[in-house]
Structures are given as structure tokens and as C-alpha cells.
Amino acid sequence: MQTLEHFQPSQMIMRPDNILFVSSNGIGLGHLARQMAVADRIAKGQRSVFLTMSYAAATLKQAGYLCLMTSHHRNNGMEVDAWNLALEQEYLVTIEELRPKALIYDATAVFGGVAEMLYRVPDLTSIWIRRPMWRPIHAPFLEHSSRFTLVIEPGELADELDDGPTKAVQSETMRVQPILHTDPCDRLTREAARQALGLPLDATVVCVQMFNGGEYDLGSVRAAVIERLLARDNVYVIEFHSALVPAARATDSPRHLTMNLFPTFRYSNAWDAAVSAAGYNSFHENVIGAVPTLFVPNEGDEMDMQKTRARWALEKGCGLMMCRDDAGQLNGILERLLDNAERESIARRCQAIDWTNGAIAVARHIDALPSVA
Template identity: 50%
Template sequence: MKLNILFIADVRFEGGTSTALAVEIQAAARAGLKTGLLAVKGPLLDHPYPMHPDLRALLDGGATERIDPETKVEADLVLLHHPTIMSNCVTRRISIRAKHLVMVLHHPMVDRLGKLQYDLARIINNCRWTFGVNVLLAPVSAIVRDALPRRLPTGAELLSEDWTNLIDLDDWPRRADGPPHNPVVIGRHARPDKLKWPSSIADALRIYPADQSRYTIRILGGDSFLEELYGQLPANWEILPFAWTGIPEFLQGLDFYVYYHSDSWSEAFGRTILEALAVGLVTILPIHFQPLFGDAAVYAAPRDVERVIDKFINDVEAYAQQSALAKDFVSRHHSADLFQQRLERLFGIARPRDSAVERASMIQPLPTRHVLFASTNGIGMGHLAQQMAVAQRLPEGLKPVFATMSYAMRIAANEGYHAHFLTYHRGIDAAPEDWNDVLAEELFDLISHLRPAVFAYDATAVFDGVAAALAMDPNLFSIWVRRPMWRESHRGFLEMANAFDAVIEPGELADEFDHGPTKEMRDKVFLVPPVLHLEPNERLERTAARLFLDLPEGVTVVALQLGSGSNFDMRGVRNGVLKALLDRPDTLVLDIRSPIRADLAPDEPVGPRHRIVELFPSFRYSRAFDAAVVAPGYNTFHENILGAVPTLFVPNEADEMDLQLNRARWAELGGFGLLMRRDHGLPHVDSFVERLLDPTERDSMAARCSSIIWTNGADQIADFIEDHARILRTDWDITKGA
């Protein structure tokens, strides 16, 4: 593949590095250049961050091509964004030939306290080892340039000019003209990090005053860390969570942008400052930023910030002039339109004559990669169904293969997936130690045969055999998808998180009722919305669903789905509910049996209005149901709530299950459903059924459920898998072995 530019970056960075990269990719696309993006998992970020949304949007929109690490590439220019991505050698051989190799230095080598931030000599050596050419160092600012040693490592050369951040002015509409508000709105935004804030509470209160009669302090990117840093926060500080979107609108609502950080932090450039200047905000900064932004900003010591603000409040003309200076500075020195000029001036890369045709004709398909989905599930089939939800959303070129302990494996096979059955030690009466050894061998054999790019494990329990198999191939990217609502007895499995590269937790509608052990680990996992195999709008319409199920007109249809019964005897509940329903002459019961129920012997309906069916996925036909009685396992609970099916929840309260009772309580107390416990409510089953079938009650539950705003977490998990299936790893030191 021949490219004008190959961008190489850790696409998970939340802040300015990714935003600056996105602007360059977009500018190159506008110039008609042929570019590609090779994603790296570097050593700096431990949290399982997803790809920055701006970069994903550019890939999805065709502005650049996703590059697989095994793709052979020839590029006029290879741009490595951020030095730390090459702190270690790459863990697999790549074939990239670069005419020019540029390392964009987004961070100083030494911070303000003199602490080394990265080993430049090691990075240069790794670059030369990997690409076979010398490295041009491109500092993003004079601050980064000045932190470099006078004598550069062998094979490194300093670019003659700084690789300053650029910004697309169309994305940053100017703040409306006019004087400041009363009270004055002072704001700032940054990723949530203590180093991005003044070191002392005294300085913080000088810079962001607590006088609510005069000031409103609006903070985008605040979190609990601010209370840890400063104690109780002033009442006029409005704390907003970090976000990737809505920043231009946030800035347009401010009067002043005021940004100060820790004494120990070295801000390489200040992307957020550039954004504030772009919208024309009067911006107040510490004096060390003056070489970067000149007269576009105003500079003051913390004790003088209020005085500077007062000056501009009392001089409307000076306020307007300073706003104009800010906008003009960004237009002259940092407009995205300057990127093409930079490329041509430094590297001779000119705009192609027939760029659109040329770029479209050179797009190449990505090589096929396997994704190995492994799951437990001897009792239910929720983990397997959740993995199928993700698998069906993977793009072309990623081939799902299933290895599962679920007896519902045939469901995956029937969908056309390759599936491998893994025995569980209880099913064959094997000693756990011996079984784990065999499990490790089975999984390793599968991994060796398939050579998957990603191993995705869905379960609560992580077995030693799984961890052992993964340890044999540290370059295989591994993900543990674990759902919330754990019992305390499951806490021990949390220690197994270290066996995986990333942990993903699907969301829980009843999150406020979850006080289990995973709640304490939220800062170490990638949180996504609740996951559904099918989305509510993918269901058959009511008429079509009833026709498929051969349901007569004029009857009230109730779905009965109480799980497999393998570990919690629901026969009494089923019989009691069934009788109460069939005692009503206008009711038909659709008794949906699990494909992995404990008793596989066929049983007979108790009457003509009792239908026994094996139906998967039953949610596809749920518009045919007027009501349902179900066990609130993760999948069924979220399907019925998000599908607005009026439901009586009967939780499975076995010790090894998740906290289904908490889900049902959330539904009951919020008006989203009804709760009946097996050992408490059975004597009153008639009253529960009467309430469930009351038209007013059903309408109320359906309306409450329909008001929930939701997106499918399966889409985000599929995106995460796609991004990490095409990633180059430098996050571990392969020179030390595995």
C-alpha cells in the first residue's frame, strides 16, 4: 500500500494528542492526500479506554484508512504521535517503509521539577530498530523544544520549526459579542487529573473565586478528585463531568477562560487554551504560557486574576479588543488550513491533482482476523447471548468463533458461527485442578490454531485454566466482559482481572441498587450501556409476531419464562402462576422453556390455552405479549424493561446467581415492573396476577419503561474489539520475554 502519510498513534488518548491528530487527518483528507492510521497500544495508559470518538468518526467516514499491523506500507511521511508509544519495541514484526519519519513530541522530556518523563535515547533506538531510518523530532512548542538535551541521541535530528497544534475554525464558532454576564462566568475544561489544577487551595480560590454574588465558576472535567485535593468545594463551582462533545457550546457560555495547573506539571502546549482562544474568549494564564500564545491571552499571577477580570468588566472596549486578538491569533498561526503548507514546505508533499479518484481507487480490504469468544453458562445462556449480540455487530473482516460451556451452543451454531464446546468440571465429575489443566490445553490449542486477534471472555468466574492459556500468548489482546450485580461471595474473582488486557462492564438499569464488589472497581474498567442481543425496534410488529406464534385474536397473551430451573426450583411458582392465569378465561399462556433446562423430558400443556414453546430469541416476538412473568436475569430483565413489556419479576435467588432480587426491587419501586419472591409471594399469587393484568397498571408500567433513554452497549463492545483487533502493541517489554 502506498500512502502520502501514515499516522501512528495511541488512539485511546483522551485529550489534546488525539484532538490534534484528528485535525491533521481531516486536513490531509481535504487536501486529497492518501493517508492511513495505525493504532498503537502504548504503555502510558492502563485504563481500557476506547478509541477517541473524533478518530473513530474519521475512520468510519473514510477520511483515512485503518491500517492492520501486518499490512505492507510505503509512505512519504510516517507521523508518530507522542514519544511514549515507542518506549518499548513493537511486539510483532511490521513492514513499513518511510521516506521521512517524524516523532511528534506532545510532552516535554523533563517536567518542571526536573523529573524525566521518557527516555529519548531508548525511544529513538526503538524507532530506528522498527523503521530502519533516522528520526526527525517535532516538538509541539518551545516548552518541549527547550526540555530536549543539547546533544540528541544518535539517529535523531531536530525539526527546524515547532509542530504546533492546529484547529479547524469551522468547529469553533465565535462567542456572541457583548459584555460579560453578571455574575461573571469563569470557566475551564481539561481531562480529570490533579496535575491539571493549582497545587494549593489558596491559589485555587484566588484563581476561581468563591464569591457567588460576583462569579460563577463552570468546570468541565471535574470529578471527586477535586474534593480530595481541596476539601469541600465552593458553592459557586459548577462541576460538569469530562466529555468529548459539547465543548464549543460550553466555551460559548463563558466570559473568561482561566487555566492554571500544578507547580509540578509542564503543559506542552495547551490544546484547551487554543480552543478557548478560537471562540474569542478573554483568556487568563500564568506567565510561562506567554511564549506560546503571545498577546492572544492575558497573563497574571494567581493573586492578580480578580484584578485582571475587573479591568475587563469595567472596560467593554478592551474586552472586545482582547476577544478579537484571540480569534485573529488562532486564525493566523493555528488554522487547520496551514497543515498542507507545512507538509509541502518541510517534506515536499503536494496536493494531488485528481485526489478524490486516486484515494478511492487505492482503498484495500483489511486481512481477515478471528475473534475467539469464550464463555461459561452451565445454568443459563445469558453470557452466550450477550456475546452473540457483539459478534453480529463486528465488521466484515473479523470472524467470530465461539468456545462455550453453555449447553445452548447449538444456538450459536444455528446462527452460522463456528462453535466449540468446553466441558465444565461438574458436568463430568472431574477434579477442578485436573479440569483446569485440560481447559488451559484446550484453549491454547484453539488459540494456536485460530491465531485470534482478540480473546473475549464473558463470565463471572475466571478459571485458572483461562488465565493459564492467556499467559502462554501475552501478545493476544484479551478482554473480560463481566456484568454487574455481583454477590459478595464472588469478590475473589476480581483478582483475576490482571489476567486480561481490558475489563468491560455492561451497564445495569438498576445500577443504584448495585452495591456488589465490582462497584468498587469502576475506575479500572470500560463502562458501556446495557447490552441487548436484539434492540426493541428489531422486534416483529404485534400482528406479525402473533401470526408467527399462531395466537388467536381477542385473547390476553402472557409470556411465562422462569429460567432453566437448574439451581433454583421454580416449579411451585410456575404451577401457581399458570393456574392463576388460566383461571381467567380470556388469557393464553405462552410457556417459554429454556433450551438448557434441567428437565429435558417433554411435558404436556394443562389446557388448550397453555402453549409450551422453545423460543430463542423470545424477545423478537415480545410485541405479541400483553404481559410477562419472568426471572430477572440480566438479558431478560433489560429486554422486558427496554421493550416496555408489563412484567412480573420472580428472581432466581440461588447463591451462585447475580442479585436478581435487586433488579426486581428497582423495577417495583420505580414503577417499571412488579416483584414477587418465590418464598414470600406464592400464597398471594392470585393478587399478583390480577395486578399484572389490570389494564391501567400495564399501561403505567409500559409508559414508564418507554421513557428510558438507552443505547446498546453491544455496539461499543464491538467497536472496542474492532479497534484492538488491528492494534500494534508496545505496552509491554518483549525484550524481557513472556
């Protein structure tokens, strides 16, 4: 763990208004992006400090946040019990130094070291931001809910189809609307975004976001999608790869662009359509942002129920869906995605969704918490 002493003394002046954001790792940026959505909207005069296991921590530093990093036992070779004890001590030292008025935890797993730390500092206001759509395998983590002062559930557009273990305890949470890091109205215009990305104004652009990390490999589908798209005249493919996993191999086509850029949603007016997994952030950005999207769910056991989200989008006419094992239908589905009338119909239904950013409600709740004396 990078300790607080690595920062300049002027940065670490004791303040009663520190907010400590704690998150786990993952193959995407979901946990960090939700926390940044809240931190960006907290009232001035408070300071957000991040303690994360994510290798995308550089994203936080680029945004101007103080960031501390620790590692998961899978990445440092420690035995699980020893790692949890070390994790507990690292968190306790950080809390003693920062004296935060609140700890904001965003993860599915509540590690033993986290649960024990919360037990040892019962007066600390702790908030678990716990997105829904859990698989049954994650249900045991719900036993730790009582360790937190409050559990906040970010809204889920596909809530009506959610039959995961968090559904039964939904009434015990503070529920807010879906959380997005970037509001759709804050995106660059089509012209400005295309100019920034080096894309021609008269081309059809499709954004492909299917990371190869995790146990569920979407690499073959990704390759087939890109091959079929580039076989069409005047179609450009742009890919953004995660900071957490190696970039997928690019083709030799000048119409295939790859880059690492955050937040990608800020540039989403640049593309006409998208092919994407159905993780919480990418799903809600594309639907609420009215980006016509073919959702290809990552159905790995470690993931949330992405197939349920994709099915909701298909049923509501807010997107298209194709599972990895249905790749034989790819040509027909891409025909629909590239059809102007189909895209306009999808965008129109998405634009009809009533939404305000749940990050605002979470930030206002944190603002109202008492400062530490």
C-alpha cells in the first residue's frame, strides 16, 4: 500500500471534512466511475480521497484526486487470512490519519478485513454503494450489510427483471436513480467529438467495447463483429480498452481505431451505434444516452446479471441483444444496427426514459453528514 507519507505535507493537513472512497478491483471501471460520479458532485470545501485495489488508479490522479492503492491477494501472492488482517490494518491506519467524516464503499464483495475494520470503528459513518443484479453466488456478502451505517442501491433500469439476492432486501436500502459519471447533456457535440478523435464527419462510426478480461471470453465475438463492420464501405470502428486489461489486438485497417480514454461516454455523440457488454455503467450510459447499442452480455460467474439487462433493453426496444453462443445471427443483427430507421427508433425510446442522476442524491446525503470535530 502506498502510505500517506508519500504525499507532500501540505496535502495532508488534518481536516474534518475528508471523504474516504474505498473500492475493490474488477475488469472494468464500474466501481471507480460510480465513486467519481459522487465525488465530482460533493459540495466544495470537502476533500475526496480514494483507497482502491484498481489498477485504473491513474485515472483518479489524472482527475486531481488523492489516491492510495492496495492490492488484492490474487495479485500479491498472500494467503487469504493474512491478507485480510493486513487489509484491516491498512484501512485502520488510513482512517486514523484522515479522520474522514464518511467512508464510502463500492464493491460487491465485503472482504473479511473490511468487515473487521468496520467493527473496530463503530462511530465511523460508513455507506455501502451496492449495485443490484447480483448472482446467487454473491449472496453471502449480504450478511455484512448491518456493519454499514447505510446501504445505497444505485438505480437499475432493468429492475423489474432483477431476481437476484439483493431484491429481497431492497426495502432496507436508500434507493436512488441510476448513477452516471457523465451526464448526457455534458457530452461533446458530434462534430467536436469526431474532431477530437480524428473521425470523418461523413462516416458511419460504431464503438466496440467488449473487454477480454475475466473468465468469460468475448474475444471471438469481438473479432467477428469488427471483421463484419469493416467489410462495409465507410464504416469506422473505434475501440476503447480498459486500463485494467491489455488492449485487444487491432486490425491493420485505417478505419479501426483503438485508444485508452476516460470518460469515453463524453465522446459518445461521435458514434452512430455501439456494440458493448452490458455492465452497469456501459449499459446505463448507452441507454440513457440514447446510443443505439447491440448488447453482448458477459455471462461469467464473477459478473453481475448482464444478460438480464440486455434482455430488458431488447424487450423495451431500447437496444439489441446477442449472446456469445448466438454468433451465427451476427450478420442479421448488424444489419439492424446499421439501419438508420432502426437506430432512430431505438434512440427515440431511450430518450423517453425519465431520469435524473442518482449521484446527485448520494452527494447531497454525504454533504448533510456532520463534520468530524
